[in-house]
Amino acid sequence: MIPGRYSAKVSPGKIRNEDEIISYSKKMEERIATILEDGDAPLVVGGDCSVLLPVGLSLKKRGSYGLVHIDGHTDFRHPGNSSECASLAGEDLAAAVGLHYPRISDIDGLGPYFEPGKAVHCGCRDEDEHLSEASEKLRLVVPASDAMADGMARTARRIVKALKDSGGTPYWLHVDLDVLDPSVMPAVDSPDDGGFDGKQLIELIGALAPGAMGADATIFDPDLDPDGRYAAYVARVLSEGLRDLGGARGDPV
Numbered sequence: 001m002i003p004g005r006y007s008a009k010v011s012p013g014k015i016r017n018e019d020e021i022i023s024y025s026k027k028m029e030e031r032i033a034t035i036l037e038d039g040d041a042p043l044v045v046g047g048d049c050s051v052l053l054p055v056g057l058s059l060k061k062r063g064s065y066g067l068v069h070i071d072g073h074t075d076f077r078h079p080g081n082s083s084e085c086a087s088l089a090g091e092d093l094a095a096a097v098g099l100h101y102p103r104i105s106d107i108d109g110l111g112p113y114f115e116p117g118k119a120v121h122c123g124c125r126d127e128d129e130h131l132s133e134a135s136e137k138l139r140l141v142v143p144a145s146d147a148m149a150d151g152m153a154r155t156a157r158r159i160v161k162a163l164k165d166s167g168g169t170p171y172w173l174h175v176d177l178d179v180l181d182p183s184v185m186p187a188v189d190s191p192d193d194g195g196f197d198g199k200q201l202i203e204l205i206g207a208l209a210p211g212a213m214g215a216d217a218t219i220f221d222p223d224l225d226p227d228g229r230y231a232a233y234v235a236r237v238l239s240e241g242l243r244d245l246g247g248a249r250g251d252p253v
Helices: 018-037 050-063 092-096 132-135 144-150 152-166 198-211 229-243
Strands: 043-045 067-070 119-122 140-142 171-176 212-218
Touching: 018 050, 018 212, 043 050, 050 092, 050 171, 050 212, 050 229, 067 092, 067 152, 067 198, 092 119, 119 152, 140 144, 140 152, 144 152, 144 198, 152 198, 171 198, 198 212, 198 229
Parallel strands: 043 212, 067 119, 067 171, 119 140, 171 212
Antiparallel strands: none
């Protein structure tokens, strides 16, 4: 499925591309559901972090699942903490756990798509403006600096334990490529220093992939990669890190 180009236009009282996001989410939800019903683990690639909405819709119809949100930002902006809500790419985690406008976070009455107590975030920078609130409301938040200090294997075990303790297993794996440091991945829309290198991300998602229902990878910007070198890098990171995607997954009890 290929959506249209992103529009920068903002309508009063709505986020960018709101109608298109809702319409496309319902269509993609059906495709994800079909793949899951066939016993396969979907991999959603492309666009921005709004792809988490159709994922949430599809999984909520099946049961109550966990979420591992790996991102260079918490993406926790919402109407309760900001008057500047406009781009779902910076608000997707808040929407996924039911904190956004109901027309976004409660499509077809299915919100929250993931319970906050079954959601984990990993990868934000220490200066993220919503780090404190996300830490209070989510099951676990691990900034990039903590993950690198602890090591990726230990961080992955910590995440899985938190999800098991919350009943949030199996889970969905969301990967925003701006979790990578811009020294290795500048072709993203909001690069920030202090991120992972490719080896670290491969180790982290490689440890988490087997227990995941599926995964998405977002925010790579091809307009910032004219010769395709970063696209090849992304392909290598994802193919190595997600090779065992869904290998040990199951449905919630």
